[in-house]
Amino acid sequence: MMHCLFDPFINYGFMRRALVACFALSLSTTPLGSFLLLRRMSLVGDALSHAILPGVAIGYLLFGMSLIAMGVGGFIAGLVVTVLAGWVSTMTQLKDDASFAGFYLGSLALGVTLVSLRGSSVDLLHLLFGSILAVDKDAMHFIGIIASITLLILALLYRALVIEAFDAVFLRVNQARFPRLIQALFLVLVVLNLVAGFQILGTLMSVGLMMLPAVAARCWTTSLSWMLVLATTIGMFCSWCGLLWSFYTSLPAGPIIVLSTSMVFLLSVLLGQRDGIALLLRRNLRKKI
Template identity: 80%
Template sequence: MLHVLFEPFFHYGFMRRALVACFALSLSTTPLGGFLLLRRMSLVGDALSHAILPGVATGYLLSGMSLISMGIGGFIAGVIVAVLSSWASSITQLKEDASFAGFYLGSLALGVTLVSLHGSSLDLLHLLFGSILAVDADAIHFIGAIASITFVSLALMYRALIIEAFDADFLRVNSSGFPRLIQTLFLALVVLNLVAGFQMLGTLMSVGLMMLPSVAARCWTISLPKMLVLATVISMFCSWCGLLWSFYTSLPSGPTIVLSASLVFFFSILLGPSGGIALLLRRRRRRY
């Protein structure tokens, strides 16, 4: 059994690089997913993961498979969509989720059109679904830098993010404009991590490793620190399992990682003591 679990990572460099990149991404993106869940913005992460596609496609068309160019393009596109969505919801009757939906769908269509006009179907599949087993040393350094920036930023904004999530009115009264600044910086971190994830999981699935472990962890604990730690552990575990699943079955690595996280999510929904069906059954027994 140990041979099956560890042998691919000992003998193949591309498997080790993929695992290191997944672990770094888990440390970076999963806490952001926890705060998105806390702020009831889970689908915003999905919207932003689609919104970066035009920028990634533009960087690809200008510089080829340059990670830096595609990363910068994706970050700019994601920030533009986030800013425009917030602006539209502030000056119209639209809710923020509705404005995000409108902008991200247009952004996704634009990105697919750009790649279709000037690239091939293989290029489109690579951008949409990633290629985690092709991660090289430069990509690992890129992901590691983003993970470090995210970790430090979350440490500095931790208390403000919690207060803003539970009592935004308190921040508005005591610090004019501060909640908007916190939200802008937080969304910028989300976009930055989605840009880091697209190289491995693609623009369509990079949000999976961000949200699924956090939602699963929420079913097991109501403590935010414990939830963030547990979500990170779940993300790493699913990365390991997904890579092994892909190695032994020749299935695409990105989808198997996200599918592993989905299986943990369904398991947590069924048996989680703090938010799953088991909790609902216990409450009904107490009533009767």
């Protein structure tokens, strides 16, 4: 049993690289997912994961499978959609979720169309769902740099992010411009990490490792610090399980990792100590008795 759990990572370099990259992503993306959850912006992360596809596609059309070109293109596309969605919600009566939905759906369609102009169905699947074989040393360095930058900025902005998540009115009253700057930097970090994650998980799946561990952790604790630790742990555990599952079944790694986190999420919803379904059922039975 122990050989099945560890041999793929000991004997195969691409499995080790994929595991290290997934662990780095778990360290940086799950805290962002936790703050998105607390700010009631969970679907914004999903919208941005789709929004980066046109930039990734343009980088692919111009330079081929160049990680730097696709990463820069995806980052620019994500920032453009973020700015446009914020501008539309400010200038009109549309709320943020409606404006993000309009732009991300158009971005997804545009990205798929651009890839179809030159690439094959295999290239499209690689961009949408990622590929474990694409994780080379350059990809690891790219992900490691983004994860390090994310953790450093989160450490510097931690108090402000907590205050904004729980008492945004207080922050707006005391610092008129500060909340906008915090939100802008936060969304930039979200876009950066989605760009980093598309190599393994693809543009459609990268948000899964960001949000699902955070939602699962929320089912077990009300403490923010423990939620961040638990979400990171769940992300790493599901990455390990998903890579093993993918290795032994030859299924795509990105969807399998996200499927693993979905299973942990469902278990957390059922058995979680914070308003889990099983706990609520026990309370209702005690009241009836």
